[in-house]
Amino acid sequence: MIEAHGLTKRYGPKTAVDGISFTVRPGTVTGFLGPNGAGKSTTMRMIMGLDRPTAGTVIVNGKPYAQHRSPLTEVGALLEAKAVHTGRSAYNHLRALAATHGIPTSRVGDVIEMTGLQAVAKKRVGGFSLGMGQRLGIAVALLGDPKTLILDEPVNGLDPEGVLWVRNLAKFLASEGRTVFLSSHLMSEVAQTADRVLVIGRGKILADASVQEFVDGSSQKSVKVRSPQAARLAELVTGDGVTITSSEPGLLDVAGSDAASIGETAAANGIVLHELTPVTSTLEQAYMELTAESVEYHASTGQEGGAATTSPAEPGAAPAVPAAPEGGAR
Ligand SMILES: Nc1ncnc2c1ncn2[C@@H]1O[C@H](COP(=O)(O)OP(=O)(O)OP(=O)(O)O)[C@@H](O)[C@H]1O
Numbered sequence: 001m002i003e004a005h006g007l008t009k010r011y012g013p014k015t016a017v018d019g020i021s022f023t024v025r026p027g028t029v030t031g032f033l034g035p036n037g038a039g040k041s042t043t044m045r046m047i048m049g050l051d052r053p054t055a056g057t058v059i060v061n062g063k064p065y066a067q068h069r070s071p072l073t074e075v076g077a078l079l080e081a082k083a084v085h086t087g088r089s090a091y092n093h094l095r096a097l098a099a100t101h102g103i104p105t106s107r108v109g110d111v112i113e114m115t116g117l118q119a120v121a122k123k124r125v126g127g128f129s130l131g132m133g134q135r136l137g138i139a140v141a142l143l144g145d146p147k148t149l150i151l152d153e154p155v156n157g158l159d160p161e162g163v164l165w166v167r168n169l170a171k172f173l174a175s176e177g178r179t180v181f182l183s184s185h186l187m188s189e190v191a192q193t194a195d196r197v198l199v200i201g202r203g204k205i206l207a208d209a210s211v212q213e214f215v216d217g218s219s220q221k222s223v224k225v226r227s228p229q230a231a232r233l234a235e236l237v238t239g240d241g242v243t244i245t246s247s248e249p250g251l252l253d254v255a256g257s258d259a260a261s262i263g264e265t266a267a268a269n270g271i272v273l274h275e276l277t278p279v280t281s282t283l284e285q286a287y288m289e290l291t292a293e294s295v296e297y298h299a300s301t302g303q304e305g306g307a308a309t310t311s312p313a314e315p316g317a318a319p320a321v322p323a324a325p326e327g328g329a330r
Pocket residue numbers: 011014015016034035036037038039040041042043
């Protein structure tokens with residue numbers, strides 16, 4: 001369990017973390033989300049006692065990290081996968097850590113196996129790929145069989161098999177009753193891994209909810225409509241607050257209306273429907289909506305967040321129903 005109260009970190013005039021309070025509970029995977037520079041790493045570093053809070057407190061499993069007699073058995077962390085003696089083998093690195101923390105050497109073999117590092121365990125860490133380094137960092141985090149895991153961008157650099165492995169590992173560790181707190185910029189990954197999300201923006205908590213509650217709270221709901229008379233239906237449905245996009249002929253993605261009224265409009269006008277499906281937001285959409293105001297570092301491409309192709313219809317204007325560009329918003 002991680003408990004923060006009024007946690008604050010200032011670097012000179014910059015307030016990186018601004019009086020946040022939250023609890024990360026055991027038995028769940030909690031995703032820690034936020035734009036670049038939001039304060040995620042700073043928060044994780046304060047949890048691990050690597051940065052001193054300017055104000056407030058944070059405790060892990062009941063105590064500040066530094067006060068645990070055997071911290072590696074309480075909290076395992078992957079913060080930066082680089083701080084390793086590059087001349088040492090993975091095995092020797094883990095063995096040295098185990099020795100200095102009173103962890104039996106047999107555990108080294110266990111974590112090497114858990115992280116799939118058997119084939120490279122005797123090789124110099126300096127020659128490791130980003131993904132291998134990341135696996136080694138996770139092996140270090142698991143070494144003390146800790147009750148709480150803090151993983152900063154754990155899937156960074158991993159191949160698809162590695163991403164799947166981290167997802168299953170995080171869920172498994174939580175199912176054993178451990179606290180798993182992980183940051184990621186990959187919303188689809190968080191959606192598949194986390195039970196809860198803690199969203200931070202400009203150092204403040206923007207959301208602390210289950211993934212389901214968070215997604216349900218988004219206003220970005222839409223309805224997928226398939227009809228041989230899609231263009232006609234689009235003209236009838238369009239109006240104030242209704243945005244229609246289309247990624248293929250005969251298919252409409254209608255935001256700002258609901259299935260019942262679209263179905264009624266279709267029936268009243270003798271329009272045949274082949275599909276009428278309410279589509280809930282994705283975690284990514286809910287996240288983009290929530291953090292839009294908090295993004296500190298904007299790219300100037302005009303395509304916020306790289307969202308998929310949309311062609312919002314102007315109220316009153318005939319909606320665009322293009323031929324078949326690449327995939328729609330979901
Ligand atoms: N040692 C430091 N000195 C000065 N400013 C810092 C320091 N560490 C972090 N900051 C600033 O604090 C803010 C929060 O940074 P932090 O690294 O915690 O964000 P983050 O959410 O982890 O970002 P990212 O997603 O890019 O990793 C940023 O504005 C950053 O520039």
